[in-house]
Amino acid sequence: MSDSGIEKISEIIHGRLRLGVMAYLANAEAASLTELKAVLDVTQGNLSIQMRKLEDAGYIAIDKAIVGRKSLTTVRITPEGRAAFVAYLEALSGVLGGQLKT
Amino acid sequence: MSDSGIEKISEIIHGRLRLGVMAYLANAEAASLTELKAVLDVTQGNLSIQMRKLEDAGYIAIDKAIVGRKSLTTVRITPEGRAAFVAYLEALSGVLGGQLKT
Numbered sequence: 001m002s003d004s005g006i007e008k009i010s011e012i013i014h015g016r017l018r019l020g021v022m023a024y025l026a027n028a029e030a031a032s033l034t035e036l037k038a039v040l041d042v043t044q045g046n047l048s049i050q051m052r053k054l055e056d057a058g059y060i061a062i063d064k065a066i067v068g069r070k071s072l073t074t075v076r077i078t079p080e081g082r083a084a085f086v087a088y089l090e091a092l093s094g095v096l097g098g099q100l101k102t
Numbered sequence: 103m104s105d106s107g108i109e110k111i112s113e114i115i116h117g118r119l120r121l122g123v124m125a126y127l128a129n130a131e132a133a134s135l136t137e138l139k140a141v142l143d144v145t146q147g148n149l150s151i152q153m154r155k156l157e158d159a160g161y162i163a164i165d166k167a168i169v170g171r172k173s174l175t176t177v178r179i180t181p182e183g184r185a186a187f188v189a190y191l192e193a194l195s196g197v198l199g200g201q202l203k204t
Contacts, residue, residue: 002141002144003140004122004125004126006121006142007143009121011118016109016111016116019108019197023198040105040108041104041109042104089201095121095125096125097125099129
């Protein structure tokens with residue numbers, strides 16, 4: 001174990017796009033895929049790959065529904081995801097010490 | 103440009119080990135390679151690869167000296183590195199909103 005605590009930073013969450021998804025969902029609780037794509041300004045392909053990693057970790061849940069003739073994909077943060085995100089923020093704070101002003 | 107601001111997060115600094123190096127040097131100003139290896143608990147090979155990326159970006163300066171019969175490598179953060187680290191922290195704060203407590 002290092003003194004710096006970098007190994008406590010979850011690599012699953014730390015990736016920039018995945019971090020964007022988690023930070024957004026931690027606030028919003030749930031979002032449509034369309035909303036996430038717009039907020040994060042990413043292609044569907046790239047977003048899908050990163051969301052898959054978060055889903056595999058159990059941090060988000062993805063629901064697909066047919067509304068009228070359109071498919072609606074809703075993404076929400078799970079309780080496990082919320083706990084992991086809180087732990088991630090704590091680990092990040094530990095590494096950055098008091099250097100981060102929010 | 104995304105609303106979330108994830109693209110403002112420097113990928114050069116964001117990598118976990120590089121972030122550990124930058125955060126440590128932002129506090130300590132300079133450190134020996136031995137000290138960095140111990141604090142970050144990493145192998146010399148891995149640390150060297152990541153430090154090279156930070157050096158190529160102009161964020162750290164690496165000096166090698168011979169002291170007695172030993173070689174001493176000193177790593178310090180550059181003014182450009184400090185400015186980039188401050189910008190990184192601001193970008194990270196932007197993405198995380200008020201979620202990060204320090």
